[in-house]
Structures are given as C-alpha cells and as structure tokens.
Amino acid sequence: MSIDCSRSARVMYRERHAEVKAAGEISASLSGALDMIDTFDRPGDASCAAAFAAADAYADGCKDKAMKRIPKAGVYAAAGVGLARAEWSICEASAMGPNVRAVATASLTSGAGAFVKAELGSASASAGPVKATVGLSMETGASISPLHVEAKLLGTGFSFGRKMGISLFGNSFEFNLF
DSSP: OOEEOSSOOOOOOOOOOOOOBSSEEEEEOHHHHHHHHHHTTOOOEEEEEEEEEEEEEEEEOSSSSTTOSSOEEEEEEEEEEEEEEEEETTEEEEEEOSEEEEEEEEETTTEEEEEEEEEEEEEEEEETTEEEEEEEEEEEEEEEETTEEEEEETTEEEEEESEEEEEETTEEEEEEOO
C-alpha cells in the first residue's frame, strides 16, 4: 500500500445514482456484486490532498487485469478542497470536503448515465455490493440500464426498477428490490 499526500489525488467516480442528502444511505446492489469481478485483486492504494482537481476519460474491458475486466467507458472532471481516499481489493473508503464534479459513464453492469454534483462534504465506505454514504450534496442527472431508470433535477426525482426510490427537496427514500 502506498500513501502520498503531497500530490493531487486522481479521483475516479463510479457512482451509479444521484441524490440530495443531508442524511445517510446504506445500499447493496447486483451491479456492485458484479463489479467485484473487476476489483477482487486490486492492489491497495491511499492518497490525500488539501486541494484537488482531476479530469480523465477511460475505455476499458475484456483484459485480465484489475479494473479492466468488465467493459466500461466514461469521462469525469472534479475539483474541490480536502480529499482522503483508500482502496484495496473490493473495499473503498473516502472523505471529501466541498467539491463539484461532472461524470458520464457507460458499463456492461450498470448501464449508462450522466450526473453533475455539488457537495459540501461526504464520507463513504464500500465493500463489494454494500455501500454507505453520509454527506450533504445536490445532484442532477439521469441513468438507465436494463434493470432500472433514474432521473433527478437539483435533488428531486425518482428511481424505478431494481432500485425504487423518490427524492424531494434534499430528502430521499430508496430500497433495492434485488
């Protein structure tokens, strides 16, 4: 495992939902379980930054390497103040201060989506298909896959399919059917 606090952190976002929350969330998903195929042998890494800015485009898949087995493509840009992140195998944890980001993704396991997010702060941890997030943010975007459809505008919207939910003025309720 390596830790480097002196450089900007490279930030990859694979979020598959959009929410405005001033509370917490714990979820488990089928796509998270399938993503374990891609991360079970991921090496450990940790980073932190007082200020960060990152942008990247990627297209991966069908290679026998960590994070490159399942076909996926996307672009993202992010900037903010305060970031600490660690990952190892199927586990990830991060804490972020005020930040903004834009993400567009397409994946064999989670469909396609695009989101824009402004956040005052958050902390999250995941282990395979289980993810917990706490923070205050506002997100706008949409995603679609064979198993669900989701749309949100300034934190108000819905999820229908394997994940059912509603979000209204920064408060949301959701549950995963399978």
